[in-house]
Amino acid sequence: MIIYTNSRRLVPEQFAGRAIGPVAFILKKYRDDTGLRAHEQKHIDDFKAAPWKTFWSWLRGDKKWKLRSEVRAFAVQCLDESKPISVYKAAAFIATRYGLDIFEQDAYLLLAQQIGKIERGLA
Numbered sequence: 443m444i445i446y447t448n449s450r451r452l453v454p455e456q457f458a459g460r461a462i463g464p465v466a467f468i469l470k471k472y473r474d475d476t477g478l479r480a481h482e483q484k485h486i487d488d489f490k491a492a493p494w495k496t497f498w499s500w501l502r503g504d505k506k507w508k509l510r511s512e513v514r515a516f517a518v519q520c521l522d523e524s525k526p527i528s529v530y531k532a533a534a535f536i537a538t539r540y541g542l543d544i545f546e547q548d549a550y551l552l553l554a555q556q557i558g559k560i561e562r563g564l565a
């Protein structure tokens with residue numbers, strides 16, 4: 443379920459959306475951003491596929507899991523047909539907004555790999 447809101451308690455500063463388990467919150471001003479919606483929907487789908495693993499990984503602050511999760515969601519956002527984000531911009535977000543200790547270049551390579559997997563029907 444995706445809920446549009448103006449609440450900065452639900453969507454922290456420097457983010458446009460945020461998924462919490464099976465629910466995602468997106469700022470109302472991004473209502474037409476289909477790429478962002480696809481990103482948050484990917485988090486929801488991943489949660490539904492493995493709710494306990496997702497919950498424990500989040501609870502432990504598992505950075506590897508978080509990185510994988512964001513790469514999967516941003517790859518989908520990069521491939522959105524109406525409002526894609528560039529791979530460069532997605533790599534910059536991953537490297538600077540999540541405290542993941544990763545360089546932008548490395549995030550770019552992970553995104554390129556994931557996009558390749560999706561395009562070949564492997565993810």
Ligand SMILES: [Zn+2]
Pocket residue numbers: 481485511512515516
């Ligand atoms: Zn995300």
